[in-house]
Amino acid sequence: MSVMTIVKAINNALDIKLNEDSSVVVYGEDVGVEGGVFRVTEGLQKKYGVERVFDSPLAESGIVGTALGMALSGLRPVVELQFDGFTYPAFNQIASNVSRMQNRSRGKYTVPMVIRFPYGGGVNALEHHSDSPEALFAHLPGLKVVVPSSPHDAKGLMISAIESEDPIIFMEPKRIYRAVKQEVSDEKFSIPLGKAKVVQEGTDVTLIAFGAMIRESQKAIEMAKDAGISVELIDLRSIYPIDRQTVGDSIRKTGRVIIVAEAHESFSVGSELIGIANEEAFLYLEAPPRRVMGYDTVVPLAQGEKYYIISPERIFYEIEKTVNF
Amino acid sequence: MSVMTIVKAINNALDIKLNEDSSVVVYGEDVGVEGGVFRVTEGLQKKYGVERVFDSPLAESGIVGTALGMALSGLRPVVELQFDGFTYPAFNQIASNVSRMQNRSRGKYTVPMVIRFPYGGGVNALEHHSDSPEALFAHLPGLKVVVPSSPHDAKGLMISAIESEDPIIFMEPKRIYRAVKQEVSDEKFSIPLGKAKVVQEGTDVTLIAFGAMIRESQKAIEMAKDAGISVELIDLRSIYPIDRQTVGDSIRKTGRVIIVAEAHESFSVGSELIGIANEEAFLYLEAPPRRVMGYDTVVPLAQGEKYYIISPERIFYEIEKTVNF
Amino acid sequence: MIQDDLPAIFRDFNPLENRMLRVIDDEGNIINKEIFPQLDDDSIIDAYKQMFYERTADEMAISYQRQGRMYTFTPNLGQEAIHIAAGMNIRKEDWLVPAFREMGILLSRGVTMKEMFLFYLGNEHGGSFKNVSKTLPIAISIGTQLHHATGIGYSIKYKKKEEAVFTFIGDGGTSEGDFSEALNFAGVWQVPVVFTIQNNQYAISVPVKSQTKSINLAVKSVAFGIPGIKVDGNDFFAMYLAYKTASEYALSGNGPMLIEAFTYRLGAHTTSDDPSKYRKKEEEEKWALVDPLLRLERYMKKMNIWNIDKDKLKEEYKQEIDAQFVSAENEKAYKIGDVFDYMYTDMPEDLMRQKDAYEQYLSWKENRK
Amino acid sequence: MIQDDLPAIFRDFNPLENRMLRVIDDEGNIINKEIFPQLDDDSIIDAYKQMFYERTADEMAISYQRQGRMYTFTPNLGQEAIHIAAGMNIRKEDWLVPAFREMGILLSRGVTMKEMFLFYLGNEHGGSFKNVSKTLPIAISIGTQLHHATGIGYSIKYKKKEEAVFTFIGDGGTSEGDFSEALNFAGVWQVPVVFTIQNNQYAISVPVKSQTKSINLAVKSVAFGIPGIKVDGNDFFAMYLAYKTASEYALSGNGPMLIEAFTYRLGAHTTSDDPSKYRKKEEEEKWALVDPLLRLERYMKKMNIWNIDKDKLKEEYKQEIDAQFVSAENEKAYKIGDVFDYMYTDMPEDLMRQKDAYEQYLSWKENRK
Amino acid sequence: GEKDIEEKTSVSRKALATPVARAMAKQMGIDINQIPGSGPSGRVKKEDILNFKSTGLDIKPESDIIK
Numbered sequence A, B: 001m002s003v004m005t006i007v008k009a010i011n012n013a014l015d016i017k018l019n020e021d022s023s024v025v026v027y028g029e030d031v032g033v034e035g036g037v038f039r040v041t042e043g044l045q046k047k048y049g050v051e052r053v054f055d056s057p058l059a060e061s062g063i064v065g066t067a068l069g070m071a072l073s074g075l076r077p078v079v080e081l082q083f084d085g086f087t088y089p090a091f092n093q094i095a096s097n098v099s100r101m102q103n104r105s106r107g108k109y110t111v112p113m114v115i116r117f118p119y120g121g122g123v124n125a126l127e128h129h130s131d132s133p134e135a136l137f138a139h140l141p142g143l144k145v146v147v148p149s150s151p152h153d154a155k156g157l158m159i160s161a162i163e164s165e166d167p168i169i170f171m172e173p174k175r176i177y178r179a180v181k182q183e184v185s186d187e188k189f190s191i192p193l194g195k196a197k198v199v200q201e202g203t204d205v206t207l208i209a210f211g212a213m214i215r216e217s218q219k220a221i222e223m224a225k226d227a228g229i230s231v232e233l234i235d236l237r238s239i240y241p242i243d244r245q246t247v248g249d250s251i252r253k254t255g256r257v258i259i260v261a262e263a264h265e266s267f268s269v270g271s272e273l274i275g276i277a278n279e280e281a282f283l284y285l286e287a288p289p290r291r292v293m294g295y296d297t298v299v300p301l302a303q304g305e306k307y308y309i310i311s312p313e314r315i316f317y318e319i320e321k322t323v324n325f
Numbered sequence C, D: 001m002i003q004d005d006l007p008a009i010f011r012d013f014n015p016l017e018n019r020m021l022r023v024i025d026d027e028g029n030i031i032n033k034e035i036f037p038q039l040d041d042d043s044i045i046d047a048y049k050q051m052f053y054e055r056t057a058d059e060m061a062i063s064y065q066r067q068g069r070m071y072t073f074t075p076n077l078g079q080e081a082i083h084i085a086a087g088m089n090i091r092k093e094d095w096l097v098p099a100f101r102e103m104g105i106l107l108s109r110g111v112t113m114k115e116m117f118l119f120y121l122g123n124e125h126g127g128s129f130k131n132v133s134k135t136l137p138i139a140i141s142i143g144t145q146l147h148h149a150t151g152i153g154y155s156i157k158y159k160k161k162e163e164a165v166f167t168f169i170g171d172g173g174t175s176e177g178d179f180s181e182a183l184n185f186a187g188v189w190q191v192p193v194v195f196t197i198q199n200n201q202y203a204i205s206v207p208v209k210s211q212t213k214s215i216n217l218a219v220k221s222v223a224f225g226i227p228g229i230k231v232d233g234n235d236f237f238a239m240y241l242a243y244k245t246a247s248e249y250a251l252s253g254n255g256p257m258l259i260e261a262f263t264y265r266l267g268a269h270t271t272s273d274d275p276s277k278y279r280k281k282e283e284e285e286k287w288a289l290v291d292p293l294l295r296l297e298r299y300m301k302k303m304n305i306w307n308i309d310k311d312k313l314k315e316e317y318k319q320e321i322d323a324q325f326v327s328a329e330n331e332k333a334y335k336i337g338d339v340f341d342y343m344y345t346d347m348p349e350d351l352m353r354q355k356d357a358y359e360q361y362l363s364w365k366e367n368r369k
Numbered sequence E: 001g002e003k004d005i006e007e008k009t010s011v012s013r014k015a016l017a018t019p020v021a022r023a024m025a026k027q028m029g030i031d032i033n034q035i036p037g038s039g040p041s042g043r044v045k046k047e048d049i050l051n052f053k054s055t056g057l058d059i060k061p062e063s064d065i066i067k
C-alpha cells in the first residue's frame, strides 16, 4: 500500500501496464520529457523509452486517429488529450471511427485504446480548460466512458480500461487530481467497467454523482445528516454503460433522486438519469428527480466560477427541497 | 402560394434572403454549380453569382470556421454541411468558437450564421449519412438548434434563422425532403425560434416529435384513433431553446408523454424531455414518460434500417402501453 | 533541396518543377526507356485483365443499380491503372487502408465482388472484408483513414516488421485537416506509409482548381518534409514503377512518401450523380481517348503481346460477376443481431435491454396479426 | 517556381532554399543595406520603447502571478520585435486575429494592460477587447483562429474594402488540421490575410523538430500555393520590412501570405511551466544574447540614436503598469449576469429560469445565515 | 385547429399526485381523482388515500377504472 493522489494512481496504473505488456504505448502533447502538464505520465518516458512514451505533434485528431490505427494493428495505445476542451478537434475521429470500427469491421478488429484527459472546473483556468463533455461521448454509440473519483478507483478503472478491447474515454477530475489522497495497493488490481458504487447507504434520497462531485456530495451529506436527512450516495464510475441496476435499486428504495454533475444541465447525464429514474422506478417516486448541474452557459473564468461551480451548500439546498417536496 | 417540398421551401427562403440582403452568402461543398447534392441551393449561384453562392474546398472545419469569421465581420453566411455525419469534422469550430464568440467578446460581436445540413435515416444510405446529432449541438451552450417538419415551417424557420444574430444549427429531415408537399406562401414570412407547435390536440397522451418523425407520429395517431385513444402531438421545431411551456402544458393536460426521435436514445433529446416532464409536470404524470428512439448502435445500412427506423406501428405500440399503464 | 537522397525518379520528376512521371505516352509508346519497369509479358497481360475485370465489374454494378437491384454505387471508371499497379505491389504482409474508390486494389487483395455487392446492397458484412487480412473497411468520412494508416505504420516500426502501409485519398480529400495532420505525423515518426492521392480532378462537382492553389498535389509533401511525386495515373507502367519504388523505399525503413496519381474520373461520382451538370462533354471525350485500358492495349499491340479477345473475356467476366451478384442478393437475411452484436466485444446490459425491447415489440406485432 | 511574381524579398529569401530574411546581425550591424526599411529615428526609438514596455509589462505580470495576485499568465519574453513591428504596420482599418501570445500587438491596437490583467484575473471583460475595433478576443483553442481570419478576409474582399487581416499562430499550432485548412481556403479565395507563425521553437515542452519534418515552417506555404518567407523574428528591422511588404501585398489584392517569424521563447510557456524540465540552461543563455531588445539597442547605439535611460524608463513604466494592475484588481465585482448575459442576443427563457433558480438559492443561503 | 368535444367527462378533475401515490391508489383499487387532496395545491398524499380508503367510499374493482 502507498498513499496516492489520483495523479499518482493513474501514473502507477500506466507504469504497471507498460511494464507487463509491451504492446502498451503512451503518447500525446507534452507527455514525454515533461511528463504531462499535470505530471500524470511523469517518469514513464525515462523508464520505458521514447518509443513507448512520447510527445506527439500538436494535433488532437492526429493523436486519436493514429491511436486507432495502432489499436487495429496490435498495440494498446493510451493517449492523453491535454484538456477537456481540446477533445473537440478529435471529435470526428472519435465519433466516426474510434467508436465505430468494431461495428464497421463486424468484429474483425477490436479497438483496445484509451483516450484520457483531465476534465471539469474549479481550478481557475482559462477558457476551454473546464469543460465536462461526458454527455457528448456517452451519446455516441460504441464507446465506454469512465470517470474515477478516488485514487483507488482511478487505478483500478485505468487498468480495466487499458485491458478492455473496447475504446475507452477516461475522464480525470482535474480539480481533485492531488486534493484527494488515499492508501492504494501497489499491486495490480482492476475494477469492472459499467458498475456504479454505493459510496454510502441512506434512506431518504439518492444522490448520484461522479468524479469531483463525489467529494462535494459527501460534504453536503454531512450537512443533511445534521438536518436529520439520510442520503444514499452513488458514484456512477461509468457514464456509459450506465449502471441501471444500482441506480434503479437505490431510487426504488429512497423514492427520491438528485443528480449532481458539473456539465451543462440540458441534454446531459442528468437528463439521462431522470429518464432512467422514470423507466426503472416510476412508481416509487415521491418527489421529482432533480439535477444540480452546471448552467447552459460557457463555464466562466475564475471570477465567475463561484456562481457556476456546485457547492456542497447548493447540493444540500436541493436535498432539503426534494425531501420536503 | 405555391406547392413546395421542403427542398423547395428552403431554396425559396435562401432566395428571398439573398435577394433582399446583400450580406447573405451561401457556400459549402457542391452548393454552387451542382446546387447541392439534394439540390437545396439549385439555381442560386446562377442568380446571385459566384461571390455569393459558391463551392468551398472539402473541409468542414474550414467551412464553419470561415463562416464564423464572415459573421464577425458583417456578412450573414449560410453554410451547408453535406451530411449529418460530416458535421463532426466541424465540431471543434462549433463547440469552441461559433457557440462561444458572443460570450467571449462580451457581446461585442454577434454571430449571425446558419449551419444547415440534412439529417436522419430511412434513405438507404451509406454510413455517416443517417445520423441525428441534435443532442450533441443542443448540449453545447450558445447555439440554437432548429428542425422543421414541413415545407411551411422550413421556410419560415429558415428566414428566422438567417435573420437571427445568434448562430443556428438548422437540421433538415432528408427523408421527407421531397416526400411532403404543401401550399406555402411565396411571400416572406417567418416563424419564431424556440416555439413548439401543437400539431394536433388530444387528451390521453402527448407525443413529442420533430422533423421526419412528425409524419410517422401522425400515422401512429391514426392507428390510435381507431383504438379510441386521443393523442396530442407537439412538433418541437426548436431543440434548443426547448419550449418548456408548450411541452409542460400538454403533459399537465394528458398526464402521459412519449418522445419520438431518430437519435440514439441515451443522453438524447428524449432524456432531456423526460427531465422536463418531471420538472414541469411531475404531479400530473400518470404513466412513466417513454422514449421511442433509435438504439445506442450505429445506424445500420439499408438492410438493417427496418430494425432501426421507427415505424408508426412501433409508436402505436408505445402509445398503447403508455395509455394502459 | 528536399528530394536529394531519394530514388532517382523523385529527383527527375520533382513536383516543385511541376513534372509528372510518365513511362508510356497516350499512344502506348515508351517514352522513358531507362526507367521502364521490368515486367514479363504474362504479368502485363494479367495486369490488363485485372483492369478489364474491374472495368467490367463497375459496368455491371452500375447496371444493377439502374435496374433498382442495388443502392448507390461508387464507380472506379478511369482509375484502374492506379488500382492494379498498386495491387501488384502491395504484398500480403502489407496493410491496405482504403478510402471508397479503390475497388481494383481490394479485389487484388482477395476481396470478392460478392462482398462489394453486399456492401452496396446495404449489408455491413460486405464492407468489412473479414476474409482478407490487414485490410481496413471502406472509409467514408474523408481524410480520417490517413491517420489510421500512420498509426499502423507506427505499429510496424515499433515491432520492427518489414511491412508497409498503402493508403488512399481523393484530390478533394487533400483539403481536410486530417490529410495534413496525417502526413505530418508520418513525417515526424518516419513510418513506412505510402500515401496516394487519386487525383481524378473532381470532388463530386468541384474541380481541383477550386480545391487548392498549390501547383499540383504532390508538392504538398514539402509541407511535411516527405518525398512526393506526381505520376500519370492513366499510365499503368508509370504507376507500377511508382509503387515498386515506393514499396522498396518504405520497406527499407525510409519513412513515408506521397504519390499523386493524376487521372480522370470517367464516370459519375456515384450512381446518383449527373456529371453533365458540372463538366463538359468535350472534356469527358478527351479523357476517354486516354483511358488507361486503351493506353495499355495500345502498348501491348505495339509490343505484339496483345492476345486478348475482349468480347469473349467480357462475357466470361460478366457471367462470373453476375453469379456473385446473385449470390449477394440471396445472402441470408439481415438479422436484428447484425445491428446490435458488433458494437462492443461484450454487449452491455443496456444494449441487451434495447434489443429485448425490440423483440418484444416484434412479438406484439406478430400477435396482432 | 512559385515565388516568381512576388516582392523581391520572397525571391531572395526563398524558404525552399531554407533562407531567412535578416537585416541586422546579432551585433546590430546592418547586413542588408539595400532593403533596410526606411524608418526615421523617432520611429525607431518609439519601437524600442514599445518593446521595452511589453517586456516590463511581462515582468510585472509574472511577478503579480508569483505574489498570488493573478492566475496563470502567458509571457511574451523574446517575441517583442515581432509584436511591435506588426503593430506598427497593422492599421486601424485592418483586422487583428490573435492567438494568445501577442500582447505587444494588442497594446499597439489600444488594448490596455488593465484589460490584459483583468483577463488573467479571471474576468472575461478583459479578454474581449471591447474598446478597440476589428480585434478578435484571445483565442485559446489552437489553430481555430486562422479560419476566422480567412473568413474575415472573405468579407473584406466581398465588400471590396482596402483592408488586411493579420493573424498569428505558434510553431506547435502548425500541426493542427485547421492551420492547413485555413491557409488552403485563403489561397483558393485569394483573400488579404497575412498569416504569421511565431516560431519560438517550442510548443510547451515539445521542440519544433518533434512537430514537423519540413525544412522550416515558411515552406509549408508551398502546399497551399501562397507565398511564404522565413524572417529573423529577433531582428526588428527584418520583421518591420516583412510586415510592410506583407501589408502592401495584401492591400493590393494579391491574396494571402505566410510569414514564419523565427524567434525563441526566452521565458516559460506560462507561469505554471518550468522550462528547465525540457531545455538546457546553455540554450537559454545563448538565445538571451540575441534578445531582440538587445539587438535593437546595439543597432541604436551604433547609429548614435540611443537616448534611453532604461532604469528611469522602467521605473516609469512600472508605475504606470502597476496602476493599471491595481485598477484591474479593484474592478467592480463580477456579477451573476456576467455568466449568463452574453450567451445570446436575447436570453432564452430556459436560461432565465436557470439564472432565477440560482438567485433563489442565493436568497435561501442569505436567509439561513 | 378545431377542438373535438371531449366525451369522457366522467372525471371532472385530474388529481395532483406523485407517482407513488398514484401507484398506491391503483393498487387499492381507488380512483385517485375522487380523493380530496390535503397536500400543497390540493395534492393527494399517501395519507389521503389511506384515509379515503378507511371511509369506505367509492371503491371500485380495478378493471372498472375508466382509461
Ligand SMILES: Cc1ncc(C[n+]2csc(CCOP(=O)(O)OP(=O)(O)O)c2C)c(N)n1
Residues within 6 Å of the ligand: B029, B058, B082, B086, B089, C101, C140, C141, C142, C143, C169, C170, C171, C172, C173, C174, C198, C200, C202, C203, C204, C265, C269
Ligand atoms: C468528411 C466528409 N465530408 C464530405 C463527404 C461527402 N463526399 C463524399 S465523396 C466527396 C467528394 C470526394 O472527392 P475526392 O476526395 O476528390 O474523391 P473522389 O470522390 O473524387 O474519389 C464528398 C464531398 C464525406 N464523405 N466525408
Ligand SMILES: Cc1ncc(C[n+]2csc(CCOP(=O)(O)OP(=O)(O)O)c2C)c(N)n1
Residues within 6 Å of the ligand: A029, A058, A082, A086, A089, D101, D140, D141, D142, D143, D169, D170, D171, D172, D173, D174, D198, D200, D202, D203, D204, D265, D269
Ligand atoms: C487545440 C489545443 N490543443 C492543446 C492546447 C494546449 N496548449 C496550449 S499552448 C500549447 C502549445 C502551443 O505551442 P505553440 O503553438 O508553439 O505556441 P506557443 O505557446 O509557443 O506560443 C498547447 C499544447 C490548446 N490550447 N489548444
Ligand SMILES: [Mg+2]
Residues within 6 Å of the ligand: C170, C171, C172, C198, C199, C200, C201, C202, C203, C204
Ligand atoms: Mg476526386
Ligand SMILES: [Mg+2]
Residues within 6 Å of the ligand: A061, A089, B061, B089, C177, C178, D177, D178
Ligand atoms: Mg480537424
Ligand SMILES: [Mg+2]
Residues within 6 Å of the ligand: D170, D171, D172, D198, D199, D200, D201, D202, D203, D204
Ligand atoms: Mg511555440
